[in-house]
Amino acid sequence: MTSDDLKHALESVAATERPATDPAADLARARSAARRRTRRRFRAGLVGVASVAVLAVGVSVVVDDDGPGAPTVIASSGVELVAKTFEATPYTFDLTPRGWSVQAQQPTAVTIVPDDGSTSSDPDVFVGKLVILFDANPPDGRVVDRDGRRFWVSGDSGYTTLATRTTPGEPSGVVRIQYPKGAGWDEASMVDFLASVHVGPGARHGLG
Amino acid sequence: MRDDERSSEFVAFTRAHRTDLMRTAALLCAGDEAFAEDVVQTTLTRLYLAWGRVRRADSALAYARRSLTHVFIDEARRAHRRRESVVADPALALASEPATATADLATRELVRAALASLGPRQRAVVVLRHWHDLDVAETARILGCSTGTVKSQNARALAHLREHLGTLDRLTLEVS
Known part of the structure; x- marks a missing residue:
């Protein structure tokens, strides 16, 4: 099996047809995660442990x-x-x-x-x-x-x-x-x- | 950086590279499309949270592929405990395909099953070395291991794939 053979074999799995995805869904998930992180940090600040968790x-x-x-x-x-x-x-x-x-x-x-x-x-x-x-x-x-x-x-x-x-x-x-x-x-x-x-x-x- | 600026860059990046990341994830996940989608979504979220680093990276796509590999290895470790491992013999897997399966489908199933029978890190080595054509040193850096480990994992993985895919030509011909 040559390197080209292997690449061709991998291509058969990688190239599966997939439905188009709207980046807006990825953005919504990412923003939601960012908001969760901000809330987490805010709550940690309220604990007031001198910023060391x-x-x-x-x-x-x-x-x-x-x-x-x-x-x-x-x-x-x-x-x-x-x-x-x-x-x-x-x-x-x-x-x-x-x-x-x-x-x-x-x-x-x-x-x-x-x-x-x-x-x-x-x-x-x-x-x-x-x-x-x-x-x-x-x-x-x-x-x-x-x-x-x-x-x-x-x-x-x-x-x-x-x-x-x-x-x-x-x-x-x-x-x-x-x-x-x-x-x-x-x-x-x-x-x-x-x-x-x-x-x-x-x-x-x-x-x- | 303003949030709308980050968001617009993120959307542009996702539009340009999501397909590439999904193809890589599909290989890492041995054709498990649902798992690959999870890995890509998690990766994109991590990228958004660390967008400053993505911007500073020499190549945003290379940075993303590295993050994707880390997410996959993390998830695979967790998945090992909750998912049923795919250990089917590739030849048996192929035999279960309908007789009318096309050569492409047969090849895909054979390769998918062969990849699935590798461990997650061995699979990552194969994908990084032979799909992305990264050298041993870069692969070692991404996986956080020594170059010797990459070489030995690669040798074992290739021997394994060679054993399972050695019949690829014959099988392709048989179903053609």
Whole structure:
């Protein structure tokens, strides 16, 4: 079976005749979902839990509070980092990216996802997500020094990875964050966010 | 972005690309048109909610196909628990077709049954690699796995399809 044969075979299933669909129906469904989301967020705001909602799968780091007393915005590229601490044990973050939430936390890694539902609900699927990793592999890539600390920047077409060594008093190793491209992170905000990570004693090196 | 602006862009996108998304979904869902329609509707809703990202993407259609694949895998995982899996032997499935079935219908049924006998992620690999002609690295990025996993899944899936579709020419001739 050649590649053309396979494509022809797939075409036989893909090309089934289907009735025309009015985009208005898709739009109506989408708007309805948007309204539900807005109502959900409004109700969450009424609870008044300082804009931090606890999800069943972990700790939400959503920051919706734009009012007086809102956390200071540290960096704003496409992603806003606010000076608000959150924990994804055994990791602690001094900065919180607005509109992103912790999806999964393990001793070896933390996964943080945008709140718009654009990424997979499977924590093992990393597409479009922030992935914080801890390992013992040497960092590599372009060197960036910031405030006396060294960072390494590398990546391919879909992701940029920043790495830095843990600080004295933390378990020895390298913390890496894999940032999806096109999600609004620029290099300054990537460095700021990585620099805000503290590795607790329960962290373990991942493989790879 | 104003809501009416987002809505008008969304409608234009849907009008232009819904058919493409439906064709991809039909393959991912192994010809289950109702499941494919669900996947497309969910995908379009997600796209609307994240329209800013769609606009910023290098290719809105590529972004949509990636979202579609994620929705399919999520739904397939849930569907596995609530739907009856299609495990029919493709040859038996074909045999159940009326004797007057056309060659196209017979081919479609054979391919559909062969796809249905693959796991959802293997099917996704086949669709991304051989329908959309994506390379191994891009397929791995979309599926959130390693390139090695894509290669091994692809090899297994092709071997499986080859086994089930190897008789395609003969069967096509037989019903012609």
